[in-house]
Structures are given as structure tokens and as C-alpha cells.
Amino acid sequence: MSSKGKFQFAIDRGGTFTDIYAKCPNGKTRVMKLLSVDPQNYPDAPREGIRRIMEEELNIKMNEPLDSSRIEFIRMGTTVATNALLERKGERMALAVTEGLRDLLFIGNQSRPKIFDLKIEIPDVLYEEVVEVRERVCLHRNDCQLGLNSETRVGQTLEKVHVLTTLDVEKLKADLKKVLEKGITSLAVVLMHSYTFAEHEVAVENIAMEMGFKHVSLSSEVMPMVKIVPRGFTACVDAYLTPCIKDYITGFQSGFSSRDIKALFMQSDGGLTPIDKFNGSRAILSGPAGGVVGYAMTSFEDQPVIGFDMGGTSTDVSRYDGEYEHVFESTTAGVTIQAPQLDINTVAAGGGSMLFFRSGMFVVGPESAGAHPGPTCYRKEGPLTVTDANLCLGRLLPEYFPKIFGPDENQCLDVDATRKAFEKLRDEINHFISSETPGCDLLTLEEVAMGFINVANESMCRPIRSLTQARGHDTSRHVLSCFGGAGGQHACAIALSLGMTKVFIHKFLSKSINFSEALLFYELVLFRNDVILKYRSCQQRTLLLIHAIDRVAIPSLFLRFVIILKVRVLENVFVLFFQEKSLFSSYF
Numbered sequence: 104m105s106s107k108g109k110f111q112f113a114i115d116r117g118g119t120f121t122d123i124y125a126k127c128p129n130g131k132t133r134v135m136k137l138l139s140v141d142p143q144n145y146p147d148a149p150r151e152g153i154r155r156i157m158e159e160e161l162n163i164k165m166n167e168p169l170d171s172s173r174i175e176f177i178r179m180g181t182t183v184a185t186n187a188l189l190e191r192k193g194e195r196m197a198l199a200v201t202e203g204l205r206d207l208l209f210i211g212n213q214s215r216p217k218i219f220d221l222k223i224e225i226p227d228v229l230y231e232e233v234v235e236v237r238e239r240v241c242l243h244r245n246d247c248q249l250g251l252n253s254e255t256r257v258g259q260t261l262e263k264v265h266v267l268t269t270l271d272v273e274k275l276k277a278d279l280k281k282v283l284e285k286g287i288t289s290l291a292v293v294l295m296h297s298y299t300f301a302e303h304e305v306a307v308e309n310i311a312m313e314m315g316f317k318h319v320s321l322s323s324e325v326m327p328m329v330k331i332v333p334r335g336f337t338a339c340v341d342a343y344l345t346p347c348i349k350d351y352i353t354g355f356q357s358g359f360s361s362r363d364i365k366a367l368f369m370q371s372d373g374g375l376t377p378i379d380k381f382n383g384s385r386a387i388l389s390g391p392a393g394g395v396v397g398y399a400m401t402s403f404e405d406q407p408v409i410g411f412d413m414g415g416t417s418t419d420v421s422r423y424d425g426e427y428e429h430v431f432e433s434t435t436a437g438v439t440i441q442a443p444q445l446d447i448n449t450v451a452a453g454g455g456s457m458l459f460f461r462s463g464m465f466v467v468g469p470e471s472a473g474a475h476p477g478p479t480c481y482r483k484e485g486p487l488t489v490t491d492a493n494l495c496l497g498r499l500l501p502e503y504f505p506k507i508f509g510p511d512e513n514q515c516l517d518v519d520a521t522r523k524a525f526e527k528l529r530d531e532i533n534h535f536i537s538s539e540t541p542g543c544d545l546l547t548l549e550e551v552a553m554g555f556i557n558v559a560n561e562s563m564c565r566p567i568r569s570l571t572q573a574r575g576h577d578t579s580r581h582v583l584s585c586f587g588g589a590g591g592q593h594a595c596a597i598a599l600s601l602g603m604t605k606v607f608i609h610k611f612l613s614k615s616i617n618f619s620e621a622l623l624f625y626e627l628v629l630f631r632n633d634v635i636l637k638y639r640s641c642q643q644r645t646l647l648l649i650h651a652i653d654r655v656a657i658p659s660l661f662l663r664f665v666i667i668l669k670v671r672v673l674e675n676v677f678v679l680f681f682q683e684k685s686l687f688s689s690y691f
Contacts, residue, residue, distance in 0.1 A: 109175035119415020123152035180369035180393035184386035194346035196289040237271035258299030291342035293335035344383025448566035454589035
């Protein structure tokens with residue numbers, strides 16, 4: 104079968120939803136949204152999406168393993184590594200470090216980012232056991248007499264090193280055996296000066312693999328750099344996460360007829376890599392990095408762009424002004440990583456962020472309901488989330504949301520369950536208000552939901568200010584490029600809070616709003632209570648889609664506050680214009 108007659112898949116496996124974009128052999132474009140975790144109905148969401156699309160397009164029943172000869176390529180961004188690090192669900196691992204330095208990574212670099220905190224918590228280490236490797240090398244210095252009588256070697260950086268102590272193989276084997284007996288099969292090797300002299304690390308790897316370790320990460324390979332502490336942190340992250348990634352990839356490949364399927368994974372730096380080279384230290388931002396590359400190619404014209412990726416678990420923001428902004432050191436979940444990454448700031452506020460009322464305050468996140476059980480409206484008895492608040496306010500229309508809920512995956516969002524849960528929370532809040540301030544006006548259900556939305560919006564504005572104002576850029580001169588499953592519900596509010604007047608929304612922002620079908624209308628202008636529609640073709644579907652966009656972006660109750668709003672379509676991208684000081688900003 105020629106490549107022209109094959110399927111092409113691009114997949115984003117997020118913490119809550121998995122989105123599949125497919126180009127079919129006949130040129131047709133398909134999109135599909137599935138829950139990332141739904142063990143009652145399928146083992147793996149990306150594979151299930153591929154199966155359903157191929158089955159529907161080929162009109163034949165397809166069971167696993169899927170026929171990989173019909174697939175030209177699969178490109179995927181995944182949050183498997185990110186979630187494992189955040190939730191501390193990586194592989195059990197041990198650290199092999201030069202003798203005498205067993206507490207080196209526990210001590211760290213002594214940085215104090217929050218110097219005035221009254222309670223400083225020591226960051227957790229990822230390793231469970233430490234093996235001290237008896238070996239030592241030192242760099243040659245003309246003014247130092249150390250190592251003059253030892254063997255002199257030339258390292259990879261052309262620096263001279265003295266081998267003060269050769270590797271003690273017998274001691275190493277005895278120590279590694281104790282680690283294996285505890286069920287630990289992943290090892291990070293961090294030896295002094297291995298960035299230039301890696302022979303001892305390679306020897307440790309060979310011995311460990313012969314003894315039965317399943318994975319060994321060498322700091323000299325993961326990040327060959329000066330400074331052992333950040334190099335050690337990065338090697339530990341790699342040993343902690345890579346086995347999880349390999350397990351996921353093995354499970355993913357097992358659903359296809361051939362393991363030679365052409366699949367590429369997105370790395371944290373924005374590039375694609377083959378399956379066999381996809382590792383933990385380069386996978387932390389695999390999912391968000393794909394969004395940055397996407398909006399950079401579709402939204403950038405003559406103004407710098409802020410990427411606003413609001414998913415189900417978190418929100419990622421980034422900036423693009425003609426070139427990608429990279430960082431080479433970042434801290435994720437309390438772990439410092441030395442690896443090239445796109446400069447992406449993450450905040451724990453997404454569609455699945457849970458809502459709490461604590462000590463008189465509205466709190467959003469950082470806990471997330473995820474895909475299982477998910478928000479209350481997902482029919483799995485989950486907690487109240489930002490998604491439920493949007494549903495309660497009429498910003499989500501169940502009839503336009505994918506019907507993938509319930510035991511048979513054919514039901515829409517449960518509005519009644521959401522309202523009942525909010526009524527219970529409203530009563531709790533009003534009881535607190537009455538006890539603290541007798542005679543004070545009580546809150547309605549909608550005001551409670553709107554309060555949580557305002558808290559979430561402010562949380563998402565902070566990292567955008569850090570990327571712009573904190574670096575000397577004028578936020579109002581940027582364009583907000585909105586994507587992610589929950590982005591369209593909050594984009595206008597975020598833009599107005601930051602003084603932005605232009606928002607880009609790609610047609611594939613969210614399957615739930617059916618943007619892929621919305622290219623029929625040309626211009627929509629709302630002026631006070633009057634709605635003026637200019638169109639190329641006026642069909643029933645067009646009007647329904649406009650009604651959906653109207654309800655999602657601007658509840659009809661508040662149309663009287665709109666000074667002017669215009670929506671234009673430029674090829675595949677929606678462009679929203681609105682007056683900066685519009686009075687309806689408080690309702691978003």
C-alpha cells in the first residue's frame with residue numbers, strides 16, 4: 104500500500120482528554136476526543152481513537168492488533184512523564200554516586216527561592232537507596248600536586264584527568280545485589296567529572312545490566328555537563344521516568360500488528376524523536392510543547408503571541424515572537440532538571456481543577472479530578488470542578504459536547520447532578536456568610552459558580568504577567584492564542600483582564616464546540632441587543648453553530664453589556680475583536 108493511501112495521526116494525550124487528529128486516505132480530516140483514562144471501555148485512549156477512526160472510515164470491523172500497514176505515521180505528545188513526576192508514581196530507583204558523596208543530591212545546591220517562608224519544606228529525592236561507588240578521578244591542574252603519581256587520561260572535552268582510584272568492581276556488585284533484593288531495578292549513575300571521563304559510569308552500567316537491572320541512566324549521557332548536582336538531578340529524573348515511558352510505549356505498540364510502526368513523540372524542546380530515543384528527562388513538557396509549535400505556525404503575524412493552553416488538569420502559557428524561547432534549567436514538581444525545554448509556565452488550574460470553600464475563601468485546585476472520575480457532570484460521581492462551574496453558567500452546552508459519558512459511553516453531560524452539587528455548596532457558603540455577617544446578602548447558585556471562575560481566571564493570569572510584564576514586555580500589545588479543551592470558555596476574560604484586544608482561536612481548539620465545521624459564516628457583529636449576521640451561506644447548521652458560540656462565549660443574559668464584538672475567520676483561525684473597556688468583562 105502506498106503512503107498516499109494510508110492514515111496519518113497526530114495525537115495529544117492529556118491528563119483528562121485525548122484528542123486525535125487524522126488525515127484519511129481519501130483526504131478527509133477527522134477529529135475525535137476520548138477520556139484519557141476509561142478502564143471500563145478501553146485499555147489505551149490513543150489506540151482506541153485510532154481504531155474507531157479507521158473502523159468508521161474503512162467501514163470494516165477492526166479488532167486489536169490493528170493493521171499497522173494502513174498507517175503512514177503517528178505523532179504524539181503525552182503527559183505520561185509529567186503526571187508520573189507530579190504524582191510521584193515513577194519507577195522505584197537507586198542512585199549510584201562516587202564514594203563519600205551519598206548525601207550530595209539531598210543537600211542540593213542550597214538555593215532558597217522563598218526565603219521569607221515560615222515553613223520551608225525540604226524537596227523530596229526520587230531515589231530510595233544509595234550505592235557509593237569506590238572510584239575517583241580529578242581534573243589536572245598545573246598548580247596542584249594531587250594525582251601526579253596516578254594514571255593520566257584525556258577526557259572527551261580534551262581535559263586531562265587523573266584516575267586516583269580505579270573502579271572497585273567487587274564492592275559495586277555486592278552493593279547492587281542488595282538493591283536488587285529490595286525489588287529496585289532502575290539505577291541512576293552519577294560520578295565525579297563523568298562529563299569528560301565517562302568510562303567508570305559505562306562500566307557501572309554494564310555490571311548493573313548483567314546483574315538484572317532493567318534500566319540504567321548515566322549522567323554522562325543524559326546531560327554531559329559540568330556541575331555534578333544538576334547533572335545528578337537530571338539523571339535521577341531520567342531513571343525515575345524512562346521506565347514508565349517505556350512501559351507505556353510497549354503497551355501502545357502491543358495493539359498493532361507490527362512493532363515497526365512509524366511513531367514519533369514530541370520532546371520538551373519542541374522537536375520529534377523516534378520511540379527508542381524518547382526518554383524521561385526530555386519528556387516532561389511533551390504535551391504542552393506541541394501546542395507551542397502549533398500556535399507559532401498558525402497565529403503569529405506581526406504581533407507577539409501568548410499561548411494559552413487550558414486543558415483538563417493544568418494551564419500552560421508561553422510566548423512566541425518569531426522564535427522559540429528555550430530554557431536549559433527548570434523546576435518541575437520540586438525537581439530541578441537540566442535539559443533544553445520550551446519556556447512554558449504551568450499553573451494547576453484547568454477544567455478538571457476541583458473547587459473548595461475553605462475558611463471563607465473560594466479555592467480552585469491544585470487537586471484535579473482527572474478523567475476518572477472526572478467532574479461531577481461526567482456521571483462518575485466526581486467532585487465539583489471548573490468544568491461544572493462553566494456548565495452551571497450556561498457556557499457549556501451539553502448538546503454540543505461529545506456524548507462519551509455513562510456506562511455505555513453514549514450520554515451527554517449531567518446538568519442536574521452539577522446543579523444539585525452546587526446547591527449543596529451554595530448552602531454551605533451562605534451558612535458561613537450568615538454566621539460571620541448576619542443580615543448580609545446571600546449568594547445565588549450562579550454567583551457561587553462565577554466566584555470560582557474569577558478565582559481560576561486570576562490564577563491563569565499570573566503566569567502570563569510573569570512572561571510579559573516581569574520581563575519588560577507590554578502585555579496589551581500581545582495576541583492571545585487560545586487552545587486546549589477548556590480554553591475557549593476563559594479566553595475573553597483572560598484577555599480583558601490583561602488588556603489584550605485580540606484573541607486567536609483555531610478551528611480545532613475543541614471538538615466540543617465543533618469549530619471544524621464553523622467556517623460557513625464570515626462575520627458576526629453583536630451591538631447591544633441587536634445581532635447582525637453577515638454570511639457567505641446561511642444554512643441551518645451555520646445558525647446552530649453561531650448559537651453555540653454565542654452561548655459559550657457570551658451568555659444571552661449579558662448581551663446588553665456588549666459594546667461590540669466581531670468574529671472573523673482567517674483560513675483556519677477565528678479572530679475575535681472586542682472593545683478593551685467593554686462593560687461585560689466582569690461576567691467572564
